[in-house]
Amino acid sequence: MSAPHLLRVADLHAWYGESKALHGLSFNVAAGEVVTLLGRNGAGKTTTLRAIMGLLRAKTGEIRFADQDIGQSPPEIIARRGVAYCPEERAVFASLTVEENLLLPPVIAPGGMTLDEISTLFPNLSARRASSGAKLSGGEQQMLAIARILRTGAKMLLLDEPTEGLAPVIVKQIGVVIRALKERGFTVLLVEQNFRFASRLADRHYVVEHGRIIDELSAAEVSGNLDRIQSYLKV
Ligand SMILES: Nc1ncnc2c1ncn2[C@@H]1O[C@H](COP(=O)(O)OP(=O)(O)O)[C@@H](O)[C@H]1O
Ligand SMILES: [Mg+2]
Structure with missing residues (x-):
């Protein structure tokens, strides 16, 4: 028997x-x-x-999460079911400190990470706990945007281009974080244009x-199909 799907999207039109x-x-x-x-x-x-x-209502098709139909549910219900979204624009609050930003999203289920666990995973953020959001670098903002959804108890993370515009050393750190999240049992749907990053x-x-989905590759199929992948991503 194949593994049960946590998220199933079928014939989605929007x-x-x-x-x-x-x-x-x-x-x-x-x-x-971790799926990209x-x-x-x-x-x-x-x-x-x-x-x-649930942020886009003009849609048809099937969206199921943890065996429940969430296709027409509003965002707050979908969040309560355990899906967390880290948008492309990061949306860190400039007027709040790092810690206040971290504490902002409500806890929706048991099993979320504690502030101490988050500090261990993001040592740079913990050093900047009292700094205002406005003073953070792009990389720190991205870390914070990911960190604050880990407290909520969400099981599934939707990450939109977390590496966009960031220096290679920060991209590497984000890779470490995503790997650690997978080890902790989080499920990740990762949107990326940086295939080198995603493929690892x-x-x-x-x-x-x-x-539309025009192709699907497993991690094992990547190395034999680099030209094919390049052709999809080339502009
Ligand atoms: N707010 C919007 N209003 C109208 N069209 C949009 C809006 N956002 C995205 N689109 C269009 O929808 C299509 C898909 O966009 P998007 O999902 O943002 O692509 P991607 O994230 O893959 O770059 C594009 O043609 C884009 O121009
Ligand atoms: Mg996009």
Whole structure:
């Protein structure tokens, strides 16, 4: 028997007003997996995460999480079921300190990480606990945006381009964090354009183009198919 899917998306269509962004997208993520959505700018990756999170209401198709239909649920209900979203724009509050930002998202389920555990995973953040969000570097903001969803008890993390615009040394640290989260049993759906980064982390990859999944590769299939992957991501 194959592993049960924690997240199952089937035939997802989504619209922005009259304009259609997703054209029948289907994929699944098993509990404990790190899965990427790869694809060029405008392919529909962020839209997919926003649709899963309930932030985009103009959609049809099936979205199931932990065996429940969340396709028409509002974001707060989806968050309560255990899905957490770290958006591309990071959305750290500049007027709050690091610690206040960390404490902001409500705890929704037992089993979330404690502040001490978060400090161990993000030593730089812990050193800056009392600094205001406005003073953080891009990398620190990204760390904080991930860190604050780990307290909530969410089991599934939707991460939108966490490495975007960051220096290689920070990208490496984010890789360490995602690996540690997988070891702790989190399930991660990772949107990336940085395939070099994603390929070292993920169990499986889906390629998104024009609002559809056009290919799927397991981690083991990556090394034999680099040209194929390059062709999907090339602009
Ligand atoms: N707020 C919006 N209003 C209208 N169209 C949008 C909006 N956001 C995204 N789109 C369009 O939807 C498509 C998918 O975008 P997006 O999901 O952001 O792609 P990706 O994250 O893969 O770069 C693109 O054609 C984009 O122009
Ligand atoms: Mg995007």
